[in-house]
Amino acid sequence: MRSAPTILHLDMDAFYAAAEQAAKPSLRGKPVVVGGLGPRGVVATASYEARRFGVHSAMPMAQARRLAPNAAYLVPRFSLYRSVSEQVMELLGRLSPLVEPLSLDEAFVDLEAGGAARDSPSARAAGERLREDIRAVTGLTGSVGLAGSKMLAKIASEQAKPDGLVLIEPGTERELLGPLSVRTLPGVGPATGEHLRRAGITVCAELVEAGEDELVRLVGKAHGVSLYRMALGYDDRPVVAERDAKSVSVEDTFDVDLHDRVRIRLEVERLAERCVERLRASGHSGRTIVLKVRRFDFSTLTRSETLRGPTDDPAVVREAAARLLESVDTTGGVRLLGVGVSGLADYTQEDLFAQAAAEARAVDEGGLGEGRAADERRGTDEGVREAGGESVGPGAEPGGTLPPGSGPAAAGAAVGLPGRADGAGETLRDGGDTPAGEQGREPAVAGADSGAGRGPRGASHPAGGTGAVGVAETGGLGRPGESATGAPGERRWPAGHDVRHAVYGAGWVQGSGVGRVTVRFEEPGSPPGRVRTFRVDDPDLEPSDPLPLVAAGEDPDQSSCPATLPKERSRDGGDSGATESSSP
DNA sequence: TCTGGGGTCCTACAACAA
């Protein structure tokens, strides 16, 4: 707890929805909802216009559609959000070397460490300048909280929303916290909140009254002690610039519960391969394999197995996950499956090969014996063989990762598309000028699109290609509710994604179905554009990468703008302001 | 028509070793 409010918390306002509105002029001022569009999707972000209808994060999408039937419904475009987030984080990095990102749209900054502020006036000035810079560089708004601790800075930014700044003067914490709901405190969710309510505690002042011992009795040691301290305004957690990942996981919820044991096993293996892809991409290997199963009744169980050493071998993870599945009763149906790896190590491929070789020698000498060791040995050996097949053998790049779209994992993903029908077949409805079907959902394309806009980040955009990857065998697994009509070569046009037409220029997909795709031709700097409909296989129409939200200079031809916005471009708008006003 | 995905942290319990 420091004596000056030099910890800053930034929270971008309705980030995903705001980014979509900035990218699509016709959606500005209108309700926009971003999230999974499948039958079991939930809302990731709702614009403030949509919130007026009662739509909020984590709400089932079906409920959101009932509340705001005329809102625009979009699948998330993480490549766009990431590029905007990088711009914002770069601005934060200019304030201090100590920046702790919490997510794409949120971060703590230690202003003192960067010399950007030492007291209330300088902290406020730095916060206001930051908000201006963010607006200039990204076109979006963010809310800033300033306080002497992380907890209070976060509470302050919440109070500042939308598009504001709140500074909590040190010394006023207890007074400020007293009347606030216990749910304001980080770590108090629905369960703890209800637990405390039953004990007669609803606001922070009552936490202090109850005392530490009583809180420990109510909610356990760690939680009780931290609750008591937080209610008093004590929070000494430092801003930590880098935190190591502790686990990597992937999971899929299915549109329709799975019953077929063979199919379930297939899905588990596919998830295991996707998980290893991510694990390798992060430069890690891991020791503990975790299987997650959510059953038809929403009950969730996990099973885990710890190997003798870390692995990033798809075969090892696949087989461990399959073994774990054997111990789970899936009668009644399964709505979600997940595979994760924890106990991460920074093992490189070379280390693994050395380990595999050592274990192979041990096997030859009768060193490994029973049960799990045998399983592990088998996996490791396969790992060596498979690595050879990928040309990552001795002398290859350390920590080499699978190139996107290559190798067995990619093949698995292509065949086993989760089929959540996100995006394609979804039609935006933004006031009635949408020409596609009334309900917007077009099963004819749903299956074909399911790979886009979700899942592994690398697959979230049909970059540069025809978008046909992974479509060919969509029907092969026969996922219920998934269209089998995604003909080989048919292109996917996820709602909201950017396209470019040879004649009409840049636009975005407003909807698709029945062999047609509807495009609105507009871009961030343009006025609201017109809508045109094409055949899905129109050769003049190509998927394109997101355009910068804030146009730089007078270069209307942005046809090949990369997904990550060029740094120089992002600086054009904000640099002068930041440097000019560096002294308050 | 209920309830995503990717994480972190904590607690409880059992098994095992020192």
Added chain:
DNA sequence: TCTGTTGTTGTAGGACCC
């Protein structure tokens, strides 16, 4: 050698966050 204690590890589940 047996028994009790303590610490560690593995496993499972719950709560929470964005």
